[in-house]
Amino acid sequence: MxxxxxxxxxxxxxxxxxxxxxxxxxxxxxxxxxxxxxxxxxxxxxxxxxxxxxxxxxxxxxxxxxxxxxxxxxxxxxxxxxxxxxxxxxxxxxxxxxxxxxxxxxxxxxxxxxxxxxxxxxxxxxxxxxxxxxxxxxxxxxxxxxxxxxxxxxxxxxxxxxxxxxxxxxxxxxxxxxxxxEDLIPKQDAWKPFWARGKDLVGYSLNGLRTSTLRFEDAGSDRRSEVVRLVLGVDDTQKLLNACKAREIKLCGAMSAAALVATNSSKHLEKDRAETYTVVTLIDCRKYLDPVLHDHSIGSYHSAVINTHNVHGGEELWEVAERCHESYSNAVHKKKHLKDITEINFLLCKAIDNPQLTPSSSQRTALISVFEEPVVYDSSELQQELGVEDYIWCASVHGAGPSIAVFDTIRDGRLDCAFVYPTPLHSRKQMQELVEHMKTILTQGSLNGGD
Incomplete structure (x- = not known):
């Protein structure tokens, strides 16, 4: 409180x-x-x-x-x-x-x-x-x-x-x-046995060691963060949202799946070969706290759910999206976004202290991070009066973190995403091509409701 x-x-x-x-x-x-x-x-x-x-x-x-x-x-x-x-x-x-x-x-x-x-x-x-x-x-x-x-x-x-x-x-x-x-999570939602914490910590660690990444271009140089933006028109956005709704899949599941499919495709793998990738879903926990906090309660109240996915060459958007959504939904149903906070924080700090435990000492802990829900933000007369032509919020990722951090907004009916990535680990050209491929996957997968 x-x-x-x-x-x-x-x-x-x-x-x-x-x-x-x-x-x-x-x-x-x-x-x-x-x-x-x-x-x-x-x-x-x-x-x-x-x-x-x-x-x-x-x-x-x-x-x-x-x-x-x-x-x-x-x-x-x-x-x-x-x-x-x-x-x-x-x-x-x-x-x-x-x-x-x-x-x-x-x-x-x-x-x-x-x-x-x-x-x-x-x-x-x-x-x-x-x-x-x-x-x-x-x-x-x-x-x-x-x-x-x-x-x-x-x-x-x-x-x-x-x-x-x-x-x-x-x-x-x-x-x-x-x-x-952590002090506002109801005790019954955060509690789990000590042995279960140890088991989950080992599981997260082993899964992290066997996951693949987006191809690195320069893993040795100092890094900075850059941004690539993806914008869909109103019609394409509505088709995508309708396709998600018809399958009872959140937008974050479709976004994660598009990144997985595009990344796998960029490696030109044979159809019978699979690679494993890590997806981090960030969840706003304000509504789960006691007392419940509101959107205007300023602070850091997001937790993370971590899932790994096997993706074969040639898989389509919606079959991967269904797996992404199911894994994330099961984790939330089990309240892992509240119970596993300590373990996930511990693993992040270990990646910071021991970069050699990550691929090529890159400190990449996942392929992609996505938010559970997009921010819906419509223009107002006030914005027009002040002359606000554009706005964006996003965060740097060139320390320990994912290869791609997605900050998605639906503004005036258009999906507007900022993709933040570490460079020169990944180049702007590489990321632009990946995001453009994701855009194609999302728009083509949403035609006729994605049938």
Whole structure:
């Protein structure tokens, strides 16, 4: 439950895993939006200060100096300063990315203040880019530590921040400071015998050792995160959703299956040969907690379900999607998203400490990570008034993590996905080809309801 008077607390288990991951390059979460007109810096800072006042975690610092577990310390009042930068100082000519907004997003994903040895850092940084090649345009980028902000939080923050920039005078009640996810899971849902934990830990470890990956292009060089975007039109999106509904399969199952089929196809395997891949499904646990939290409860409240799948050359989208959905659904039915949090956090930290245990010391722990549900986000009159032309939220993955991290949104009826990947482990050309193949698999598999 929330404690509005709390001055801070120690991080929970999942938050601690993010504290281990972020310095290495996985978990820098960026919320960026592209505006058709400038935003006065005092107005933006005022809106962000009101946001921090409503959500104490956003004005906290993450302290890592002591020998004990890191902790959040909450400042009494907001003090965030928006850093102004000239986009022309960052952007390359010619641009390596599809758009200037895209290039600035990638730049932000690879700015990592938490990798420095300072004893404490804010969990939120803000930058406003002006002097864009497109005259009069502005890009605002908020950079969060994933221990304090997940995808659900980012979506809620965008809505609230735009309303504040527009000049809302509504007084927001302070949210209070919630306890860590593990402390809010009902005991009967989290409990399992000690021997079962050991058995599951061994099972996860053995499965991880026998799984395949997307082909590596350069496993020896320093890495950064890049993004490829997949967008389906309204008609194609509706056909895909209808095909999923007809089979009682969630979109995450179809997305995972498309990645598995496309990856297997890229290896040109014979039909009788199978390879095993790992899929991570991220689940927003707010509705499973006691008390139940809402989407605007800021923090890190996602857990993971890990499944492995054998895929043969020549398999079709829906036969793989059904297996993906069944495996994930069975795990959720058994409450493994609540019971296995400790084991999964332990394995992630082991991959960070011992990269040699992962293929080619790549720190790849899965082929793909997907969210259980997409964010549904429709444009509003407020966005049009402010001149919001584009927005995106995603997180870096060039430390320990999957080869592909999918951040999916259905906005105005269109499926819009950001695929984040580590480069040069995977190249932009390789990932663009893979994503284009996934798009073809999804659209062709959805024709006539996927029959």
């Amino acid at each position: 929330a404690d509005p008077t709390a001055a801070g607390r120690r991080v929970g288990g999942t938050e601690h895993s993010w504290c281990r991951s972020v310095p290495g390059g996985t978990g820098v979460l960026v919320l960026g939006f592209f505006l058709s007109r400038p935003v006065p810096r005092p107005l933006l800072e005022s809106a962000l200060h009101r946001l921090q006042t409503s959500h104490p975690l956003l004005r906290s610092r993450l302290n890592t100096a002591g020998p004990d577990q890191p902790f959040f310390s909450i400042a009494h009042s907001p003090s965030l300063t928006v850093r102004p930068l000239s986009a022309s100082d960052i952007l390359q000519s010619p641009p390596a990315s599809p758009s200037h907004f895209h290039a600035l997003l990638e730049h932000e994903l690879n700015e990592n203040p938490w990798s420095s040895p300072a004893p404490s850092h804010p969990i939120l940084f803000a930058t406003a880019y002006d002097d864009m090649p497109e005259a009069g345009r502005t890009v605002v980028a908020l950079r969060f530590h994933s221990a304090a902000c997940d995808r659900t939080s980012a979506a809620a923050i965008l809505k609230e921040l735009l309303r504040l920039i527009a000049g809302s005078t509504k007084e927001e009640e302070e949210e209070g400071f919630h306890r860590a996810m």
